[in-house]
Amino acid sequence: MKALIVYAHPEPKSLNGSLKDLAVSTLERAGHEVRVSDLYAMNWKAAVDAADFGTGAADRLRVARDSGRAFDTGALTPDVRAEQEKLLWADMIVFQFPLWWYTMPAILKGWVDRVFTYHFAYGVGEHSDTKYGERFGEGTLAGRKALLSVTVGGPESHYSARGINGPIDDVLFPIQHGILYYPGIEVLPPFVLYGTDRTTAEDYPDVAKAWEQRLLTLESTEPIAFRRQNFGDYEIPSLHLKEGREPAGRSGFGLHVRG
């Protein structure tokens, strides 16, 4: 397996840093090839702007058009091209980050915003009566799997079905379905550590053991059963889920998971 770890935390000695290091050593010891994108160490540029698109950028920047043109002509900046190449190289992508304000840190969002360009991650494939582009189950990154490894300050109960933050599956849906599944990546159930504002050195051995176990079983873990877009579940082009496809009583984001 070829594993890319995309890691976003400013402190190497943090829990996130330890989990990243453990992922590297565990996967390498198991015989896998590992590459790491340590976004803070790379001083990753987070904000999309005209400088991302080389000489192809026109007087008036249009992010989708100009990123697609730069992708097509090889004019994207070297940092972005390197990340796209890593994504194409990888079979498995592990994202290690703290949940800040219910989503990823800005530096990681900036990795998505800049690397997931038009014609690479979106704007791929034809539109027809039976197909609305290649996305949600198809796309440039099909054949790859990803896993979110997330540390969460608050307790698990706050992220349960009736918890005030909403169910963790819903909190992560815009990332897991909207960012990862969109360009074709299958998404494994996340590894979530709760209450990490109160995690101590004494808790770490148990945490490490659980994480190693997840890492060593990545290849046999079933992905989340998101519905594929172009294979009969949705009306085209409204992309409404057809009536009656879901289990009774299911609604919201959960509609887009089978069974």
Added chain:
Amino acid sequence: MKALIVYAHPEPKSLNGSLKDLAVSTLERAGHEVRVSDLYAMNWKAAVDAADFGTGAADRLRVARDSGRAFDTGALTPDVRAEQEKLLWADMIVFQFPLWWYTMPAILKGWVDRVFTYHFAYGVGEHSDTKYGERFGEGTLAGRKALLSVTVGGPESHYSARGINGPIDDVLFPIQHGILYYPGIEVLPPFVLYGTDRTTAEDYPDVAKAWEQRLLTLESTEPIAFRRQNFGDYEIPSLHLKEGREPAGRSGFGLHVRG
């Protein structure tokens, strides 16, 4: 009314830029005071790191602790302090941004990550048997209102109840509830423009009219009825919504809206 507009788009001539300019002129013409945080023009630093917390940052960075300490001692960087002051000055905060990968652009997330520090936006208030800090309806920014003005590339049907992206209310919940309502801001229903990948100059007059109308009725618009945390709807400290509080059949994020 004192209105702060937080704006995140790299292109001044974009639809987002036009909507921001229109918000300034419309609100000023109506007699309101307006300030703008134009994050791209400010070259806003998106990534939280130790440099944000001055000399208070220890050898090992802990983001919550160190941001709280820097807030308490006035050691936050001037850019962050200026934004906190603007938030305290404002009655109304308008966020103007494109929906990129189902959430805000990285530069705006970086504004949240850096400005919403511990002891300012979270870690506020006491914990007791009846109170879990001051948040979700209470907090430093209570008494203020906010509105998201969002441009969305895809069509509205994709964001409807059965649409493949999930309902727009759920897509925006982590921002509206998780980021804005958390420190006490009341959130008005969003102004969402769909299909903006295909919006042309000919469409703009109608768009502008609708936006002006929203801007001129901000003060009389009812906020989203998110449930307050410490006023009987939730068990403390699990923060589970008490059984039977919701309309039959409602689940997920929607549980946390009354009525």
